[in-house]
Amino acid sequence: MNRRKNSEAERLNFWEKLYIPEIAKGLGLTFSYMFRPKFTRQYPEERFEPTGSYRGRPVLVLEEDGERCVACGLCSRVCPALAIEVQAAETEKEKERYPEKFEINMLRCIFCGFCEEVCPEEAIVMSKDYDLVFETKKDAIYGKDKLLVPIAELQDRLEFLRQYK
Amino acid sequence: MNEISWILIEAGVKALIIIGMMLLVAAASVYVERKVSAFIQLRIGPNRVGPFGLLQPFADVFKLFLKEDIIPAAADRWFHRIAPVISLGVAFAVYAVIPFADYIVIDDKIIQFGIAPDVNIGILFILALTSVGVYGITLAGWSSNNKYSLLGGLRSSAQMISYELSMGLALVSVILITGSLSLTDIVRDQAGWRWNIFIQPLGFIIFLVSSFAETNRAPFDLPEAEPELVGGFNTEYSGMKFGMFFLAEYANMATASALIAMLYLGGWQLPFPPEWLGLQPHTLAMALAQFAFLVIKVAVLIFFFIWVRWSIPRFRYDQLMNLGWKVLLPLAIVNILITAVVLYILK
Secondary structure, three states: OOOOOOOOHHHOOHHHHOOOHHHHHHHHHHHHOHHHHHOOOOOOOOOOOOOOOOOOOOEEEOOOOEEEEEEEHHHHHHHHOEEEEEEEEOOOOOOOEEEEEEEEEEEOOOOHHHHOOOOOOOOEEEEOOOOOOOOOOOOOOOOOOHHHHEEEHHHHHHHHHHHHH | HHHHHHHHHHHHHHHHHHHHHHHHHHHHHHHHHHHHHHHOOOOOOOOOOOHOOOOOHHHHHHHHHHHHOOOOOOHHHHHHHHHHHHHHHHHHHHHHHHEEEEEEOOOOEEEEEEOOOOOOOOOHHHHHHHHHHHHHHHHHHOOOHHHHHHHHHHHHHHHHHHHHHHHHHHHHHHHHOOOOOOOHHHHOOOOOOOHHHHHHHHHHHHHHHHHHHOOOOOOOOOHHOOOOOOOOOOOOHHHHHHHHHHHHHHHHHHHHHHHHHHHHOOOOOOOOOOHHHOOOOHHHHHHHHHHHHHHHHHHHHHHHHHHOOOOOOOOHHHHHHHHHHHHHHHHHHHHHHHHHHHHHHHO
């Protein structure tokens, strides 16, 4: 018989089979954990500060002379959740087109970032906003008033896109 | 008024005080449980309700009061209602025979700390009542008419029967040493560091493990094993009826801790001669000191219960039965044998 001793009960030695020293060891471990520093973040007081790679709510980049968006509708086309609605109109400016209406339904948005990836003008980017609150379904549809964000606040993300996109 | 009514009034007042104390102890244990579990898992635990989250248990109970009380359509309504009452009532009733301190003498009148601490069948009474407590859980599981609840209830009855045996046998050794079933006598017998834990270390371990199983605490909380049985026997309970089971669990834990303290850790005996504090026996100061030390012992044991719950994983059902019948029961019998032989030789 050269059967190897390999079942769980056979691999234990006498003291391990007694359980009690092993249980004491385990208890000692958990007790030592009670005095370690805690991981918990006290959320409303201590906020999480995301880096540039974070995909928060999508926003439209607002430069000094108006939004970058040319209302090509690619973002709306690529959006897997059908959250974006764009209506184009003409403008006297050099870019010739601008979005008359740009709405993102934040209840549908899945924060995938496809809109940002597909945008030829780098006009829609993911921001660092993550605490989105609304009380009605109507409030959840963000129009241009909420979507346009000054370019100065989006530098981290734009820098990240330039490096890694 | 005649004497009987005075005794009844006295018992009633004591019962109210004890029930109030138990509710506070249960609330405190819930808080400690949540804090200790959080600390062991490197979390902070409740800290929003009141200073350090101290009012969290009261917020929990308030929430439970406001919840809808649902009785499943197919449930046996009568037993479904009565099961949590049995559980909680039994948990409280045990305190009738627990002595919280030695009796005190004021103006030649003897005042007992406890409702009937001197009753000469104290331990039997507690064992009998804790067995009735199983009915609460088993009835809850059965009357819910839910397969998971039923499994939980059945498990609890099988588990309790298995572990009650070794628990009772471990107790026999203590009774052999003391020669009395009265808790007061057992505590008095342990004066001056003659604690039973030193005389009966094996019996202490058997009793400790069995009381974990008796109180349905992890690692023996199979009647409510969440991963396999949804919520076990209390799956179909909501609102304050669930709250009563919850409360009963913590009251039972306090009972088990008090019992272990009484039987093995010297009960209300001070860990040093009372003369050091200038205390005379049977005075109020002495009784308060004794009560304080009992509370400390019970608190340490409750902490131990909680600590074990968050350290050791749940047993499998066959492992539980193996441990109960193949390990603890023979060990308890051997323990009785040794104790009896040693006592016979010493006599």
